Amino acid sequence: MAFAWKAAGLTYNRYLAVAARVVRRSLKDDKRLAAEKRGEMDLRFAKWENGKQGENKNLAQANEAAISEQGQQGQ
Amino acid sequence: MSSMRIARAALRARPSALRTFPQRRGYADAVSDKIKLTLALPHQSIYKSTDVVQVNLPAESGEMGVLANHIPSIEQLKPGLVEVVEESGGSKQFFLSGGFAIVQPDSMLSINAVEGYPLEDFSPEAVRSQIAEAQKIASGNGSQQDIAEAQIELEVLESLQSALK
Numbered sequence: 001m002a003f004a005w006k007a008a009g010l011t012y013n014r015y016l017a018v019a020a021r022v023v024r025r026s027l028k029d030d031k032r033l034a035a036e037k038r039g040e041m042d043l044r045f046a047k048w049e050n051g052k053q054g055e056n057k058n059l060a061q062a063n064e065a066a067i068s069e070q071g072q073q074g075q
Numbered sequence: 076m077s078s079m080r081i082a083r084a085a086l087r088a089r090p091s092a093l094r095t096f097p098q099r100r101g102y103a104d105a106v107s108d109k110i111k112l113t114l115a116l117p118h119q120s121i122y123k124s125t126d127v128v129q130v131n132l133p134a135e136s137g138e139m140g141v142l143a144n145h146i147p148s149i150e151q152l153k154p155g156l157v158e159v160v161e162e163s164g165g166s167k168q169f170f171l172s173g174g175f176a177i178v179q180p181d182s183m184l185s186i187n188a189v190e191g192y193p194l195e196d197f198s199p200e201a202v203r204s205q206i207a208e209a210q211k212i213a214s215g216n217g218s219q220q221d222i223a224e225a226q227i228e229l230e231v232l233e234s235l236q237s238a239l240k
Contacts, residue, residue, distance in 0.1 A: 008223030015227055016173055019154050020189035022228045023172040025205060026235055028198045035190070038118060068220045 009071025110143045112159065114169070114186045121169065121191060130184055131158040132176050143182045150176045154231040156238045157186065168194045170238055172231065199239050206232045
């Protein structure tokens with residue numbers, strides 16, 4: 001089966017995250033506030049080379065960049 | 076092929092052999108027409124090995140109903156409504172954001188999803204306003220990735236809206 005999101009370079013994981021986010025946003029206010037906390041993510045990573053720590057990067061931003069790069073390659 | 080047939084005949088012969096031991100009960104008379112449902116989210120289990128009569132699933136391959144002794148299969152779920160017909164006769168409806176349903180050989184059904192809520196927990200106004208927003212992004216000239224994500228949101232929201240009607 002051909003999925004449009006796949007052609008745009010999105011992973012299944014990303015697809016699920018987007019679908020879950022929009023479900024959380026559609027809830028009634030009281031449930032939504034509790035649920036939206038689950039969608040928050042703030043992870044950072046750094047690459048170590050020759051015993052030295054590299055630049056600290058935001059994981060979400062790095063993932064977005066990788067996805068859009070993959071989408072362009074697919075074209 | 077012939078060895079398969081022998082194996083099947085052996086399988087069929089087994090229940091009658093069990094019947095000679097009255098203290099041992101075969102699977103068939105212990106749980107006859109119920110399916111054990113586990114509906115799990117990362118943060119909560121809605122059902123935990125609960126006996127239910129039937130589960131209707133929105134699989135990518137089409138809507139399907141699962142009863143006891145269903146053929147084993149793995150189905151990818153679309154964002155949509157899962158209906159659970161409980162033992163008491165009532166049915167409950169949950170909207171799941173998409174995941175997988177696994178029918179196991181021994182009348183067990185495991186459903187995994189990221190988010191799932193009973194239908195009454197959703198706000199029709201929030202759905203309507205998000206559809207307008209997602210449509211704007213999907214038809215706009217953002218990046219290919221933004222458009223793809225807006226289309227996913229539209230798919231979920233439209234499914235949710237038709238479920239709420």
